Amino acid sequence: MDLQVKGKRALITGSSSGLGEAIAIMLATEGADVIIHGRDEKRTKSVTDKINQSGGKAEYVMGDLASDEGADSIVKAALANGQVDILINNAGVYHGQPWMDVTPKEWLDTYNINVVSGVRMAQRLLPQMRELGWGRIVQIGSIAAMQPIAIQPDYNAAMAARHNLTVSLARDLKGSGITSNTVAAGSVMVESVKNLILGMAAQNNWGDDWNEIEKNAAAQFLQNDIGRFGKPEEVAGAVAYLLSSYADNITGSIIRVDGGQTLSV
Numbered sequence: 001m002d003l004q005v006k007g008k009r010a011l012i013t014g015s016s017s018g019l020g021e022a023i024a025i026m027l028a029t030e031g032a033d034v035i036i037h038g039r040d041e042k043r044t045k046s047v048t049d050k051i052n053q054s055g056g057k058a059e060y061v062m063g064d065l066a067s068d069e070g071a072d073s074i075v076k077a078a079l080a081n082g083q084v085d086i087l088i089n090n091a092g093v094y095h096g097q098p099w100m101d102v103t104p105k106e107w108l109d110t111y112n113i114n115v116v117s118g119v120r121m122a123q124r125l126l127p128q129m130r131e132l133g134w135g136r137i138v139q140i141g142s143i144a145a146m147q148p149i150a151i152q153p154d155y156n157a158a159m160a161a162r163h164n165l166t167v168s169l170a171r172d173l174k175g176s177g178i179t180s181n182t183v184a185a186g187s188v189m190v191e192s193v194k195n196l197i198l199g200m201a202a203q204n205n206w207g208d209d210w211n212e213i214e215k216n217a218a219a220q221f222l223q224n225d226i227g228r229f230g231k232p233e234e235v236a237g238a239v240a241y242l243l244s245s246y247a248d249n250i251t252g253s254i255i256r257v258d259g260g261q262t263l264s265v
Contacts, residue, residue, distance in 0.1 A: 003244035005086075006031030010243070011078050013065060013121060014091030016043040018190040019140060022232030023088055023239050028056030030240060032086070035078050036060040065091055065117035066109075075124040083132060084125050086243055089118035089162075090140040094155040107154045114158035115165070122169065126178070135178035136243045139166050140235070141254065143186050143262045159184075163254055170252030179251035183238045186258025187222055189214070189229040225260030 010027050014020040016038030024034045028051045036051075036058055038044030044060045051058035061077040064070035078084055092114040095106070122137055129135030145163045148156035163182050170180040187193065197217045201207065206216035218228050235257050241247055242255070256262055 003030050003240055003246070005240070005243050007033065008085040008243070009033045009035065009082055010086035010088065011035040011037065011061075011084050011121075011125070012088040012090055013037045013074075013117070015088075016040055016047055018192070019185065019188060019232050019235055020088070020090040021047050023090065023140075023236040024058065025051060025056075026233060026236040026240050027086075027243070028054075028058055032243075033057045033059075033082075035084070037074060037078075037091070038062065039064060065120060066113050068120065071117070071120035071124060075121070078125075079128070083128055085129070085132065085134065086136045086138075087121055087125050088138050088140065088239060089121060091117060092140070092158075094152050096152050096155075098151055099153050102152075102154050107157075110154040111158050111161070114155065115161045118162065119165065126173075129178050130176055133177045135176075137166075137169065137178065137180045138239055138242055139163070139180075139182045140239075141166075141182040141184040143184050143256060143258045145184065146264075147262050166254070167252045173251070179242070179247070181242050181247075181250060181252070182254045183235060183242065184254050184256045184258065184262075185230065185235045186224065186256070186261045187218075187229050188232055188235060190232055193229065222259070222261055224258065228259070230257060230259060 010032045012020050012024045012034060015024045015036045024036055028034045036044055036048045041062055048058045048060040061074050063074035118139060139162045141162045142159040144156045145159035166180050166182040173180055201213045206213045214229060238255050238257050
């Protein structure tokens with residue numbers, strides 16, 4: 001299936017590892033020119049090199065999205081080699097702290113990094129998308145926005161804001177040829193999650209074999225309908241679909257990739 005993204009330039013924030021890396025690799029495989037973003041130059045360049053050596057087309061930009069100056073620098077570098085047709089707001093942070101341990105300053109910092117950073121990028125890149133008459137903006141959200149848990153309240157609330165701004169932005173983009181959507185991920189087996197689970201395996205008697213450990217961890221924590229953690233490429237696949245011509249009629253929407261973990265009617 002041709003997603004018709006070949007030659008489109010896509011900036012994926014926070015793509016030096018994890019979900020962002022998986023999204024960048026899939027888009028490059030589909031023929032998009034990807035712009036890798038990160039704060040650690042070694043890791044960011046490594047992802048870029050991996051894509052280029054595999055026959056894709058990638059470049060990278062460095063910078064901190066948590067400030068206006070950082071966002072200006074990132075956008076300037078991204079536009080230096082051409083237009084940006086696609087923005088994937090993936091960069092974010094979570095700490096997993098209990099409710100009463102999260103300070104007001106940490107609430108503000110989490111909101112700035114997880115919400116305002118995406119706003120900065122959208123406001124800087126939308127004018128040239130409007131001139132093009134075509135564009136795609138995708139927020140990488142979380143089911144925590146719809147089904148928050150007791151811990152990481154700052155993250156839960158910030159994800160809810162991400163989901164909300166997707167919809168208001170879609171209304172603002174009416175008739176522009178630009179769509180705005182969210183992909184809400186469930187628990188995904190990225191490297192950091194795998195390391196966390198491995199560290200908990202012995203004390204929870206989850207076994208010694210990785211397949212057994214993952215199955216037991218999923219049964220205890222996820223209680224989803226699939227019975228396992230999600231894979232980064234499954235989230236990337238949903239993103240790729242939203243960028244394609246087959247999703248021209250989808251905007252202001254939330255696509256859940258969570259194995260049925262979210263309880264809904």
